[in-house]
Amino acid sequence: MEERMLMKGNEALAEAAIRAGCKCYFGYPITPQTEIAAYMSKRMPKVGGVFIQAESEIAAINMVYGAASAGVRAMTSSSSPGISLKSEGISYLAGSDLPCVIVNVERGGPGLGGIQPSQSDYYLATKAGGHGDFSLLVFAPSSVQEMADLVVKAFDNADKYRMPAMILADGLLGQMMEPVRFPESYAPQPEKPWACTGHGNAREHNIINSLYLVPEELEKSNIERFERYERVKRELCLYDNYLTEDADIIVTAFGATARIVRSAVTMARAEGIRAGLIRPITLWPFPAQAYRDALSTAKAYLSVEMNMGQMVDDVKLAIECKRPVHFFGHTGGIVPTPAEVLAQLRAINEQIGK
Numbered sequence: 172m173e174e175r176m177l178m179k180g181n182e183a184l185a186e187a188a189i190r191a192g193c194k195c196y197f198g199y200p201i202t203p204q205t206e207i208a209a210y211m212s213k214r215m216p217k218v219g220g221v222f223i224q225a226e227s228e229i230a231a232i233n234m235v236y237g238a239a240s241a242g243v244r245a246m247t248s249s250s251s252p253g254i255s256l257k258s259e260g261i262s263y264l265a266g267s268d269l270p271c272v273i274v275n276v277e278r279g280g281p282g283l284g285g286i287q288p289s290q291s292d293y294y295l296a297t298k299a300g301g302h303g304d305f306s307l308l309v310f311a312p313s314s315v316q317e318m319a320d321l322v323v324k325a326f327d328n329a330d331k332y333r334m335p336a337m338i339l340a341d342g343l344l345g346q347m348m349e350p351v352r353f354p355e356s357y358a359p360q361p362e363k364p365w366a367c368t369g370h371g372n373a374r375e376h377n378i379i380n381s382l383y384l385v386p387e388e389l390e391k392s393n394i395e396r397f398e399r400y401e402r403v404k405r406e407l408c409l410y411d412n413y414l415t416e417d418a419d420i421i422v423t424a425f426g427a428t429a430r431i432v433r434s435a436v437t438m439a440r441a442e443g444i445r446a447g448l449i450r451p452i453t454l455w456p457f458p459a460q461a462y463r464d465a466l467s468t469a470k471a472y473l474s475v476e477m478n479m480g481q482m483v484d485d486v487k488l489a490i491e492c493k494r495p496v497h498f499f500g501h502t503g504g505i506v507p508t509p510a511e512v513l514a515q516l517r518a519i520n521e522q523i524g525k
Contacts, residue, residue: 175352180318181206181345184274184338187319188246189214190353191326192360193272195221195245197234199253202286203342204276207248228253232260232273239269240379242366244326248274250342251292252283261335262301266381268365268396270329272322273307274338276345279504287504288342290426293481296339297455304393306400308336308407309454311425315349321452323357330361332403339454341477343427343506400456409452410461414440418447420519421465423486424475425451428500428507432475435512444520454482459489469494470523475512476500 178186185207188196196215198208208224215222221238225231231247238245249257254275264271277292279285296309308328310321318340325336367377383389413433415421420439424432429450439446449465451458462472471494474483480498487496499515501507 175350177348178315178351179206179346179348180312180315180340181276182210183315183351184318184322184340185210185214187322187353188272188326189218189220191323191357192244193220193246193326194243195235195238197223197225197231197238197245197247199225199228199231199249201250201253203278203288203345204248204250204274206345207274207276228256229260232257232264235271235273236260236264236267236269239264239271240267240367242363242368244330244360246272246274248276250276250278251280251289254292254295258295258301260301261307262303262305263381264335265301265305265307266303267379268333269335269379270326270333271335272325272329272338273335274322275340277339277341279502285504286342288344288427288506289477289502289504290341290428291478291481291502292339293454293476293478296337297457297485300337305396306334306455308332308334308403309339310336310409311339311452311454312344313426313429313450315344315347316351317452318344319351319353327358328407330363332399333365334399339426341427404456407453408456408458408460410458411450411452412461413448413450415447415449415465417445417468418465419445419468419470419523420473420516421447421449421462421469421471422473422475422512422516423449423451423462423482425454425482428475428477431507431509432512434509435516438509438513439516439520442517444516446516457485457489459485462486462489466490466493471519472496473515473519474498474500475507475515477506478502
């Protein structure tokens with residue numbers, strides 16, 4: 172039978188990464204994700220893995236680059252300001268088509284901000300993970316169980332599509348404790364014939380590189396990468412629906428905020444307000460079709476986020492601005508409440524009823 176443990180989100184993610192075959196972890200402490208590094212420091216030596224507390228976030232992401240080049244499952248984790256420091260290295264990883272997992276347990280910003288939970292790195296993760304033309308796989312867990320499950324999906328799909336994957340969590344999920352199950356077995360890792368693993372002159376040298384001095388070669392590389400991205404969009408759009416079949420108001424939220432919104436939707440239904448929830452699980456690729464499908468009944472959309480409305484434009488694009496898209500949220504580490512979201516639903520319901 173599967174094990175069931177009471178664990179913090181950060182620790183569940185770290186344990187799942189180890190079980191999924193992560194052999195190298197390189198990190199640097201920053202609140203509220205430091206438990207990941209602490210857990211890895213204890214467990215990795217016991218399972219034949221490597222743990223290094225790097226001298227900086229910049230050093231850590233470049234260590235990931237080296238390990239990923241050798242075909243090893245490698246991971247780093249940080250919180251918002253630390254991810255900013257890693258952005259150049261993330262671009263190098265993407266430009267070299269290297270699979271890895273990057274964990275961002277978000278805190279408030281910009282700047283040093285605060286250590287409370289936030290979702291204000293949505294743009295960073297989905298639009299601007301670093302310089303150049305590239306995207307990251309971005310997974311948004313909403314429970315401790317998903318912290319564990321999605322890090323496995325991140326490793327598997329990073330390998331499948333040869334691109335970096337990010338787990339976009341927040342301080343609330345990282346610090347909360349919930350029961351979590353770990354499968355008894357995991358899918359085998361794929362062969363990586365492209366990796367720099369030594370070859371005894373049995374094959375040509377593999378070269379890992381993101382530098383192209385001939386413009387036409389760089390353009391060809393980017394076009395091939397974006398063709399692969401189109402395949403990702405067809406194959407890996409993950410989302411969850413709740414009471415959307417007849418919903419007049421579609422509420423959308425990701426991560427920990429979606430838990431709060433689900434409660435508000437249930438409360439609204441009890442009052443006769445036909446609300447439903449779409450929770451994107453992959454933020455890139457964004458599950459746009461789920462929002463378009465809801466147009467058959469939806470009269471309005473509401474995005475609830477712990478930021479200033481960073482997902483709103485993606486919702487508008489998904490539905491081609493055919494319905495109004497409202498926003499409600501808090502920033503600075505303040506978590507919305509079900510009562511606040513319910514108040515927004517009442518106001519929108521009154522508007523669409525006129």
